[in-house]
Amino acid sequence: MAIRDLILKNRSYRRFDQGFRIEEKTLRELVDLARCSATAANRQPLKFMLSTQPEKNAQIFKTVGFARQLDWQGPAEGERPSAYIIILGDTEISQNFGCDHGIAAQSILLGAVERGLGGVMLGSANKDVLRASLNIPAKYEILLVVALGKPKETVVLETIGQDGKTAYWRDEKSVHHVPKRRLEDLIVG
Amino acid sequence: MAIRDLILKNRSYRRFDQGFRIEEKTLRELVDLARCSATAANRQPLKFMLSTQPEKNAQIFKTVGFARQLDWQGPAEGERPSAYIIILGDTEISQNFGCDHGIAAQSILLGAVERGLGGVMLGSANKDVLRASLNIPAKYEILLVVALGKPKETVVLETIGQDGKTAYWRDEKSVHHVPKRRLEDLIVG
Numbered sequence: 001m002a003i004r005d006l007i008l009k010n011r012s013y014r015r016f017d018q019g020f021r022i023e024e025k026t027l028r029e030l031v032d033l034a035r036c037s038a039t040a041a042n043r044q045p046l047k048f049m050l051s052t053q054p055e056k057n058a059q060i061f062k063t064v065g066f067a068r069q070l071d072w073q074g075p076a077e078g079e080r081p082s083a084y085i086i087i088l089g090d091t092e093i094s095q096n097f098g099c100d101h102g103i104a105a106q107s108i109l110l111g112a113v114e115r116g117l118g119g120v121m122l123g124s125a126n127k128d129v130l131r132a133s134l135n136i137p138a139k140y141e142i143l144l145v146v147a148l149g150k151p152k153e154t155v156v157l158e159t160i161g162q163d164g165k166t167a168y169w170r171d172e173k174s175v176h177h178v179p180k181r182r183l184e185d186l187i188v189g
Numbered sequence: 190m191a192i193r194d195l196i197l198k199n200r201s202y203r204r205f206d207q208g209f210r211i212e213e214k215t216l217r218e219l220v221d222l223a224r225c226s227a228t229a230a231n232r233q234p235l236k237f238m239l240s241t242q243p244e245k246n247a248q249i250f251k252t253v254g255f256a257r258q259l260d261w262q263g264p265a266e267g268e269r270p271s272a273y274i275i276i277l278g279d280t281e282i283s284q285n286f287g288c289d290h291g292i293a294a295q296s297i298l299l300g301a302v303e304r305g306l307g308g309v310m311l312g313s314a315n316k317d318v319l320r321a322s323l324n325i326p327a328k329y330e331i332l333l334v335v336a337l338g339k340p341k342e343t344v345v346l347e348t349i350g351q352d353g354k355t356a357y358w359r360d361e362k363s364v365h366h367v368p369k370r371r372l373e374d375l376i377v378g
Contacts, residue, residue, distance in 0.1 A: 003303045006192065007222050007296055032372050033196050036346065037295065040312050041258065042355050044370050049378040069230065088377065098312060099333070102291025106226065107196055110299070114192045123229050123287060134378065144288070157225065166231050181233050183221050188277065189238040189323065 001114060008157075010109050011178070013118040014066050015079040016149025022083040024052050026115065027148075031085065033111045034104035045093035046104055047140060049086040059133040060084045064145050065124035069167045081119065081147035086130075088140035101143040112148055119148035160185075190303060197346075199298050200367070202307040203255050204268040205338025211272040213241050215304065216337075220274065222300045223293035234282035235293055236329060238275040248322040249273045253334050254313035258356045270308065270336035275319075277329035290332040301337055308337035349374075 001009075027050045034046065051057050057080065066074035075081075087104055089097040105121045112119055122145040130142060153176055160166065160179040168178045190198075216239045223235065240246050246269065255263035264270075276293055278286040294310045301308055311334040319331060342365055349355065349368040357367045 001192075003190075003192075003195065003296075003299050004222060004225075007225050010226070012227055028372065028376065031375060033193060035369060035372055035375055036193075036196050037199070038201055038298075038310055040310075042357055042367055044355055044375075046375065047377045048375055050376060099288040099291025099294070102288025102293075103295045103310075104291075105288070106292045106295040107192075109227070110192050121227055121229075121292075136378075140377070166233055168231055178231055180224060183217065183224055186220060186224055186233075186235065186237055187217065187239060188236045188329070189325075 006110055006113055010113045011118065011155035012120040013149070013151035013153060013155060014120050015075045015151070015153040016081055017152045018078050018080045018082060018149065020082050020150035022052055022117065022148060024050060027052065027083055027085055030108045030111045033107040037103050037107045039100045039103070040098045043094050045090050045097055046100055046143070047088040047090050049088060049134065049136065051084040051086070052082070056134070057081060057084060060086070060130065060145065063126045063130040063133065064122045064147070066120070066122065067168070068124060070170065079152060080149070082149040084148065085146040086134075086142065087144040087146065088136065089143050091139050091141055097141070097143060105144055105146050108146055116150070117148055118151035119146055121146055195299055195302055199302045200307070200344035201309040202338070202340035202342060202344065203309050203336075204264045204340070204342040205270055206341045207267050207269045207271060207338065209271050209339035211241055211306065211337060213239055216241065216272055216274055219297045219300045222296040226292050226296045228289045228292070229287045232283050234279050234286055235289055235332070236277040236279050238277060238323065238325065240273040240275070241271070245323070246270060246273060249275070249319065249334065252315040252319040252322065253311045253336070255309070255311065256357070257313060259359065268341060269338070271338040273337065274335040275323070275331065276333040276335065277325065278332050280328050280330055286330070286332060294333055294335050297335055305339070306337055307340035308335055310335055
């Protein structure tokens with residue numbers, strides 16, 4: 001698939017067919033895409049924790065926030081992610097992870113979309129609870145949680161309105177609309 | 190091209206055919222890939238400054254650091270980038286850019302590689318000089334400089350050695366070798 005099509009298909013999906021199982025092998029292939037992506041000064045300070053099991057998924061689910069801009073408690077049972085990749089920063093390697101986790105997460109999600117999966121980067125997690133639930137050692141900073149599954153929602157890009165509001169919304173058919181700024185508004189010179 | 194092939198082809202290239210011109214239209218298409226990529230809470234705080242002109246390129250070149258791990262002053266005249274995309278954070282939109290610039294830069298570079306181009310994310314720039322040279326308003330934080338061109342070097346991934354060193358090196362044929370950690374060393378649970 002052309003990269004533009006892949007990027008357009010790679011929306012932030014938050015509702016999934018929870019019964020669809022993702023194998024650990026698939027997560028490992030996705031992490032390998034991150035492994036082969038750029039990292040500042042080639043330090044490679046990121047580590048990855050994987051979850052494909054319903055019990056572990058449920059523990060992670062309890063600690064992450066989905067779509068805080070909506071009046072929504074996150075996906076209902078049956079529509080939750082089938083897997084997670086938790087991106088950690090190894091402070092024994094570096095104290096500064098720059099934007100390495102953004103590069104890694106983008107590679108992971110593009111790989112997921114190519115496989116007919118999808119997901120979302122979740123930056124808001126109750127990190128203390130997550131750390132305790134999964135016994136994440138103190139030396140790892142929790143940077144990002146990538147939720148993955150078989151998407152079961154429609155996400156549509158919209159051109160930002162006159163009001164300049166960027167908050168996404170859902171219509172009466174539960175389609176998720178995401179206002180994007182115009183290209184000409186992003187280019188400043 | 191499959192995403193894995195694209196990611197593997199997307200090495201950090203630092204030597205280019207400087208005579209190869211990149212049109213502004215191409216840079217705009219690449220920024221559009223970033224525009225359609227994920228951004229925390231859909232805030233879209235990134236702005237982009239483009240350069241395709243030799244004079245502006247030269248101004249940018251003077252302020253950025255290439256491959257600081259090598260005893261190398263950066264690409265010689267004739268091997269320098271043909272274009273740059275400077276990724277800025279608009280502090281009027283957000284004070285915290287998270288890893289948005291990593292996501293954006295990865296989309297930009299994957300798009301570049303698909304077009305037969307390539308480049309590198311440069312995090313170390315003399316930001317004060319860069320700001321002054323290009324009259325970048327104070328409200329924009331300089332986050333990352335993406336250098337682009339027609340790559341004119343060979344970059345090879347290596348498995349990290351027993352010494353655990355991640356520094357890249359060049360061999361007598363000027364091939365650039367990049368040691369990567371093993372997948373099993375990145376997965377911690």
